[in-house]
Amino acid sequence: MWVVAAERQGVTHRNLDGTLQTGIFKEYIAQKEWLFPPEPHLRLIADLIEWCAAEIPRYKPLSVSGYHIREAGSTAAQELAFTLAGGFAYVELGRSRGLDVDVFAPGLSFFFDAHVDFFEEIAKFRAARRIWARWMRDVYGARTERAQWLRFHTQTAGVSLTAQQPDNNVVRTAIEALAAVLGGTNSLHTNALDEVLALPSERAARIAIRTQQVSADETGAGNVMDPLGGSWYVEALTNEMERQAEAIFERIREMGGDGTMLGGVLRGIENGWFTGEIAEAAFAYQQALEKGTKKIVGVNTAVEQDDDELEILRISAEVEREQCKVLAARRAGRDDGRVRAALAALAEAAKGDDNLIPPMLEAVRAEATLGEICGTLRDLWDEWTEAPRF
Amino acid sequence: MTDDTIERGTIRVVVAKAGLDGHDRGVKIVARALRDAGVEVIYMGLHQTPEQIVQAAIQEDADAVGVSILSGAHMTPRIVELLRARGAEDMLVFGGGIIPREDIPKLKALGVAELFTPGASTGAIVEWLRSSMRASAS
Numbered sequence: 343m344w345v346v347a348a349e350r351q352g353v354t355h356r357n358l359d360g361t362l363q364t365g366i367f368k369e370y371i372a373q374k375e376w377l378f379p380p381e382p383h384l385r386l387i388a389d390l391i392e393w394c395a396a397e398i399p400r401y402k403p404l405s406v407s408g409y410h411i412r413e414a415g416s417t418a419a420q421e422l423a424f425t426l427a428g429g430f431a432y433v434e435l436g437r438s439r440g441l442d443v444d445v446f447a448p449g450l451s452f453f454f455d456a457h458v459d460f461f462e463e464i465a466k467f468r469a470a471r472r473i474w475a476r477w478m479r480d481v482y483g484a485r486t487e488r489a490q491w492l493r494f495h496t497q498t499a500g501v502s503l504t505a506q507q508p509d510n511n512v513v514r515t516a517i518e519a520l521a522a523v524l525g526g527t528n529s530l531h532t533n534a535l536d537e538v539l540a541l542p543s544e545r546a547a548r549i550a551i552r553t554q555q556v557s558a559d560e561t562g563a564g565n566v567m568d569p570l571g572g573s574w575y576v577e578a579l580t581n582e583m584e585r586q587a588e589a590i591f592e593r594i595r596e597m598g599g600d601g602t603m604l605g606g607v608l609r610g611i612e613n614g615w616f617t618g619e620i621a622e623a624a625f626a627y628q629q630a631l632e633k634g635t636k637k638i639v640g641v642n643t644a645v646e647q648d649d650d651e652l653e654i655l656r657i658s659a660e661v662e663r664e665q666c667k668v669l670a671a672r673r674a675g676r677d678d679g680r681v682r683a684a685l686a687a688l689a690e691a692a693k694g695d696d697n698l699i700p701p702m703l704e705a706v707r708a709e710a711t712l713g714e715i716c717g718t719l720r721d722l723w724d725e726w727t728e729a730p731r732f
Numbered sequence: 733m734t735d736d737t738i739e740r741g742t743i744r745v746v747v748a749k750a751g752l753d754g755h756d757r758g759v760k761i762v763a764r765a766l767r768d769a770g771v772e773v774i775y776m777g778l779h780q781t782p783e784q785i786v787q788a789a790i791q792e793d794a795d796a797v798g799v800s801i802l803s804g805a806h807m808t809p810r811i812v813e814l815l816r817a818r819g820a821e822d823m824l825v826f827g828g829g830i831i832p833r834e835d836i837p838k839l840k841a842l843g844v845a846e847l848f849t850p851g852a853s854t855g856a857i858v859e860w861l862r863s864s865m866r867a868s869a870s
Contacts, residue, residue, distance in 0.1 A: 374754025374778055415757045501757075505830075505850040538850060539830055540804065621760045628761045632853050641851045654832060657804070730777025732747075732760040732767075 345398075346706045361402040361451055361495075364390065367428040367607055368407045371616040372414035374728070377716055380608055382723040386698060388435050393699040395446045404432060405451045405495065411616075412455035413501045415624025418466045419583055421455060423590035424616060426473055430591075431604040433482050438604075443482050447489035454527075456518040457499040463518070464570055465579035467525025470494065472580070473587060496522035497531040503538040506640035508652055511535035516553050523563045524570055530554055540654040614731050621732060669711065676709040684708040685718045692722050743865050746789045747798040748776035751805055758828060759800035765854030766798075771861065782810040789815070789823060795865060796824035796845075806831055812843040824864055828852065 345355045366383040369376040376383065387404065394403040408425030416424065429450060436446045452470065456463050474492035478484040498518035503511040515532050522530055534542030534550040542550070558564055570576040591603070597615065598605025610616045630636035637643045684705040691701045705715050747763045749756055756778060767773045774792050776785065789797045797811060812825050821843070828848040831839070836847050845864065848857055 374756065375752075413757075539832060621757075621764075624757050625761055625764055628765075628854065632855060651833075728778060730775050732763040732773075732775045 343706050343712070345703060349707075355398055357400075358398045359400040361405050362390075363407060363453070364404045365406045365428060365432075365453075367431065367611065368410045368425070370611040370726070370728070371411055371424060372416075372620065373407075373410035376726045377720065378723040379726045380611055382719070384435055387432070388439050389697045389699050391432075391436050391446055391449065392439055392441060393697055394449060395441060402449045402451050404449065405453050406432065407453040409453050409455045409497050411620065412457065412499065414620050415501075415627065416620045417623045418457065418459070418462050419586035420590065420619060420623060422466050422470055422473075422583060423587040423594075425452060425454070426470060426477075426587065427591055427594050427603050427607055429474065430477060430481070431602075431607045433478070434602055434604040437482070443478070443484050444486045444489045447478060447482075447484055448486075448491070451528075452492055452494035454494055454496050454522075455499050456496045456522040456525075456527075458502045458514055458518055460517060460521050461576060461579055462583075463521040464525040464576055465583045467494070467496075467522070467527065468568070468571075468576070468580045469583035469587060471526065473584060493528045495529045495531070496525075496527040498522070498533045500533050500537055503533060503535070504638060504640050505538045507644075507646060508535050508538065510639055511538065512549055512553065515550065516557070519553055519557050520561070520563055523557055526568055536652050536654055539652060541657065543653060543655045545653075614729060617728075618731065672709060673711070680708040681705070681710050681714070685710055685714060688715065689718050689722060692719060742772075743770075743796070743861065744772040744774070744792060744794045745796045745798055745861070746774045746776065746785065746792055746794045747800075748780045748785045748788075749778045749800050750780055750782060750785065750811075751801070751803060752779060753801060753803035753805075754778060755802040755829075756800070758802070759798075762798065762800070762828065762848075762854060762857055765858060766861065769858040769862075771858075782814055785811055786814040786818065786820075790818060790820055794823060795868075796826060796861065799825070799827045801827060801829040801831075804830070806839065807835060809839060809842050809844055816843070822868070824861075824868070826860075828857075 345358065348355055348358055364387060366376065366380065366387060370380060390403045394401050406425055406429040408421040411424050412418070412421040429452065432450060433443060433447060437443060454467065454470065471492045475490040478490045484490050498515045502514050502518065511533070512535050515535070519530060519532050532550040532553045534546035536542055536546040563569070594606035594610060595601060595603055596606070597609045598607070599609070627636065631638060631642055634642055640646070684701070688698065688701040688705050691698055702715060745766060747759060747766070749759055763773050763775045774788065774794065776788055785797060785799065799811060806827070806829065809825070815821055815823050815825065824845040825843065826846045826848070827844060831847050831849055839847060846860055
């Protein structure tokens, strides 16, 4: 839809630049917003990687995410390892299409969480860059530096924010942001202090962006690359983080049975291994909180009876009604015959091996909605359901 | 009655996530804590409709229904209405998630027995369930 919007504004899609999240593994593992079973989803992703490499070379079609994995309760080492394992699986997917790793790997980027354990997080980011470069060079045969670079976005940990004494969340976010900067993040999102309760208010969102600006413009923390490299403590933690991640990679590869990371990741999704590991870690964290071995200000230490009241943003039901009206008007104004033909062509292509991005763009040009496009594919591919486990 | 007389499996609770909200970290922790405390937990998992949850609760003859909502869509407690419509209004409905403080009395007035918000301990949830069961048994 974005490509078609560009066309309508007279922009050649070849000149577009940007990043799409796309990663599907973390949906099954953590965020739980899947649509289809993993295999057809991977076909769509491979089609997207292939199409973008040929048509919009500057665009990064896939950001491999660990953020959601961490927010679902994983440890730092699990976030690191599960995410990079997903990255390796996508590299294997691209190679299975005959794509050159030096051509498509620069289009991969990453997205990590910055939790509140300051040095552990810095070590995690440093370990991620080391592991990625090594594996891309030694395991997947990348020859260019660009194909070995791990570029990443970071968001501060929503899960570290507390509903109790919420003003303290500004402090947590600032510390997490600093860890991300010192760890070498390429871009950063700072959470607003009230996101523990609702979408952010204007005031809270402003403090969040000012936190980044103070960090960027006043502290000088971003002036040099890897400022903590060589610190005995940070190097030791980075090595330990790498060691833990490598042990997890080995486990995942074994799980697949065919020696590939892709096979292992798919198997771990199907048999609930990833979700089980995360649930274990989340339960252990909760127990540590309840025993008091892990402290959180306002929750189990420095507790106050009357927490500060916040003015939170409320979204009116009117928004939904307005959107429904806009959608109905669009549907009424389009050529239904063209929509049906485009969706039928998409369904036909999905039954074969053709790249699905061109027929999908045709459907969008005909003003098919996201729901209709997904619905067409869902009729063919069915929906994924997760076996409930706790 | 003391805690000791609440034997394993004598409290049966259906636990679920409603709607498209995929935040299941908390609900799994609560389900496990309840199980560890001797409660029989039927965890339905994600993407359940109020109708499915009520159907399961009635079929399982549950004592209580626990729902986790972190999507903001908590102000229409359809589960309470459906239970009432099927004559199962004695089944306790409790919930947890990101519920603004001022919404809690409104939800209780609509028939929700208790709500647990961020920072609630699993111990407090277990204790609440036990004492509610004692109250309804006596």
